[in-house]
Amino acid sequence: PTNSFRPDYIMCDFIVNTERKGIFMMHETNEKKPEKPCRACMDFQTWAKRQMEAFSEKEQKKSEQTSNANNIQQSCPLDKDELGSKTWAFLHTMVAYYPDHPNEKQKADVNSFFDTFSKFYPCNICAEDLQKQFKHSPPQTESQEKLSQWLCRIHNEVNKKLGKPEFDCKLVNQRWRDGWLDGSCD
Ligand SMILES: Cc1cc2nc3c(=O)[nH]c(=O)nc-3n(C[C@H](O)[C@H](O)[C@H](O)COP(=O)(O)OP(=O)(O)OC[C@H]3O[C@@H](n4cnc5c(N)ncnc54)[C@H](O)[C@@H]3O)c2cc1C
Numbered sequence: 001p002t003n004s005f006r007p008d009y010i011m012c013d014f015i016v017n018t019e020r021k022g023i024f025m026m027h028e029t030n031e032k033k034p035e036k037p038c039r040a041c042m043d044f045q046t047w048a049k050r051q052m053e054a055f056s057e058k059e060q061k062k063s064e065q066t067s068n069a070n071n072i073q074q075s076c077p078l079d080k081d082e083l084g085s086k087t088w089a090f091l092h093t094m095v096a097y098y099p100d101h102p103n104e105k106q107k108a109d110v111n112s113f114f115d116t117f118s119k120f121y122p123c124n125i126c127a128e129d130l131q132k133q134f135k136h137s138p139p140q141t142e143s144q145e146k147l148s149q150w151l152c153r154i155h156n157e158v159n160k161k162l163g164k165p166e167f168d169c170k171l172v173n174q175r176w177r178d179g180w181l182d183g184s185c186d
Contacts, residue, residue: 096177098144107141
């Protein structure tokens with residue numbers, strides 16, 4: 001009787017252990033890497049539930065990947081126009097904070113800045129045009145007012161060349177330093 005009982009017991013134990021092990025392994029693998037639910041390994045309800053879980057995990061991963069791709073796209077090298085508008089913002093802002101009464105060293109430094117800038121601006125056609133413009137119309141370094149008006153005119157020359165509307169240079173300090181009179185920047 002013991003012998004006839006034993007194989008059944010072993011058989012039963014084997015099945016229980018295998019099932020437990022199977023479930024345990026599935027839980028373990030589910031946590032690390034979602035596996036395709038095994039239709040033949042479980043009852044239909046469990047299988048359907050796992051299918052749903054696997055599907056929603058896949059969808060979640062897909063949307064995470066899309067949002068990562070968007071973030072990566074926002075961190076791409078600048079093209080000519082992006083570089084242009086960011087550079088104009090920097091130049092106009094720098095000039096907006098130039099002293100009203102600069103000393104000789106400050107005048108020489110800002111002159112040297114624009115000279116070097118026009119040699120290294122990383123858009124070749126733009127840099128060449130700029131060097132020509134600077135020869136014809138060198139930076140007016142006597143005051144913040146003069147320098148910002150000069151830069152505004154330089155920018156307007158580029159605007160004209162590109163068929164863009166000219167900017168009203170009377171408004172340059174509102175645009176780049178003080179904010180609009182209507183308070184919309186406050
Ligand atoms: C030094 C330099 C030279 C360039 N040369 C060329 C070129 O040769 N060819 C080319 O294709 N592109 C050139 N670009 C790029 C070009 O000028 C624009 O930056 C680009 O086309 C994007 O234009 P945008 O419509 O974003 O406005 P942007 O011209 O970049 O202007 C940005 C903002 O500045 C303000 N603004 C506009 N005009 C003036 C002004 N006169 N004074 C003060 N503020 C103003 C406006 O609020 C505007 O929204 C140059 C850029 C720089 C910085």
